[in-house]
Amino acid sequence: MAHDLSAHIPFNMGGLERCERERTNALWLIEQMESPKARFVGLHNLKVAMLTHPSLSPAYLKSAEVPIALENNMTTLFLGLKGDTPVFAIDVLDQEAAQLQDVGYSFIDVRTIAMQMHGPDLAIIGHARSMMSWHLKNRYCGNCGTRTLILKGGALRKCTNDDCAMEYYPRNDPVVIMLAHKGEKCLLGRQHRFPPKMYSALAGFLEHGESLEEAVRRELHEEAGIHSSRVDYVSSQAWPFEHSIMIACLAEAAEDMLNIDKEELDDARWVSVEDARAALAGDPEAPIAVPPDMAIAHHLVRHWVESFDDSQKK
Numbered sequence: 001m002a003h004d005l006s007a008h009i010p011f012n013m014g015g016l017e018r019c020e021r022e023r024t025n026a027l028w029l030i031e032q033m034e035s036p037k038a039r040f041v042g043l044h045n046l047k048v049a050m051l052t053h054p055s056l057s058p059a060y061l062k063s064a065e066v067p068i069a070l071e072n073n074m075t076t077l078f079l080g081l082k083g084d085t086p087v088f089a090i091d092v093l094d095q096e097a098a099q100l101q102d103v104g105y106s107f108i109d110v111r112t113i114a115m116q117m118h119g120p121d122l123a124i125i126g127h128a129r130s131m132m133s134w135h136l137k138n139r140y141c142g143n144c145g146t147r148t149l150i151l152k153g154g155a156l157r158k159c160t161n162d163d164c165a166m167e168y169y170p171r172n173d174p175v176v177i178m179l180a181h182k183g184e185k186c187l188l189g190r191q192h193r194f195p196p197k198m199y200s201a202l203a204g205f206l207e208h209g210e211s212l213e214e215a216v217r218r219e220l221h222e223e224a225g226i227h228s229s230r231v232d233y234v235s236s237q238a239w240p241f242e243h244s245i246m247i248a249c250l251a252e253a254a255e256d257m258l259n260i261d262k263e264e265l266d267d268a269r270w271v272s273v274e275d276a277r278a279a280l281a282g283d284p285e286a287p288i289a290v291p292p293d294m295a296i297a298h299h300l301v302r303h304w305v306e307s308f309d310d311s312q313k314k
């Protein structure tokens with residue numbers, strides 16, 4: 001396939017130079033932080049400091065705007081260089097968050113922003129949220145319980161107990177999201193919390209001791225009761241809730257008879273190419289709706305519809 005689908009999926013393509021080598025140098029990191037060019041993505045309870053006027057955009061704060069967080073040595077993570085601008089994520093305290101709100105910034109849940117933003121800025125605030133979320137949950141060593149320390153601008157945490165010295169790398173939780181298909185139809189399901197008519201691709205966490213292919217087949221069998229044969233990787237999405245990587249696959253279903261796990265799913269059904277196409281177009285007459293463009297499920301369904309159309313032309 002000629003084009004890279006992942007380049008068009010929200011939360012991907014932040015375009016930061018992560019400076020893998022330079023970030024091992026603590027002095028270089030301090031220089032970056034003290035540079036007048038340095039900018040900070042402010043987070044408070046994992047909500048991101050934003051400007052809402054004239055348009056919704058991240059508040060790339062200057063160091064003078066987050067003095068309390070800097071003085072208190074709050075979690076500060078080097079995300080990378082945007083051109084020659086060092087970009088950091090910083091966790092701000094209640095008092096500072098209130099002060100920033102007083103001067104016109106808003107702290108907003110990234111999930112609610114994602115439908116209204118695209119491009120590198122959305123990817124950068126997603127990156128900031130994802131990394132901050134992991135760091136705030138890993139302040140203590142899982143091996144001995146001692147405090148851990150940020151190294152390499154956040155690319156590593158290390159236990160401060162010299163006898164232990166465990167190292168922890170920020171991790172992503174892999175999620176497989178898959179569209180089973182059979183002939184002219186694909187399998188979509190709805191969770192109990194979905195809005196009316198909304199159907200999406202089935203998904204689940206990759207478990208230990210299994211490949212992506214095994215996880216795809218297991219989830220399809222557990223949730224919809226179907227077996228599947230060939231599994232093809234399609235694309236992926238950096239997903240900042242909480243710190244995941246969504247791995248989208250197509251799976252060839254071996255049968256159409258469904259046996260739905262009603263605890264996991266409210267419903268699942270086979271959807272025709274025509275109905276999927278109408279749902280992607282947002283047609284109010286379509287029998288189902290699919291998730292919006294911010295979700296990789298949307299792109300996965302579109303990819304399947306386009307692949308089906310291409311196969312008919314041959």
Ligand SMILES: [Zn+2]
Pocket residue numbers: 141142143144145146159160161164165166
């Ligand atoms: Zn330890």
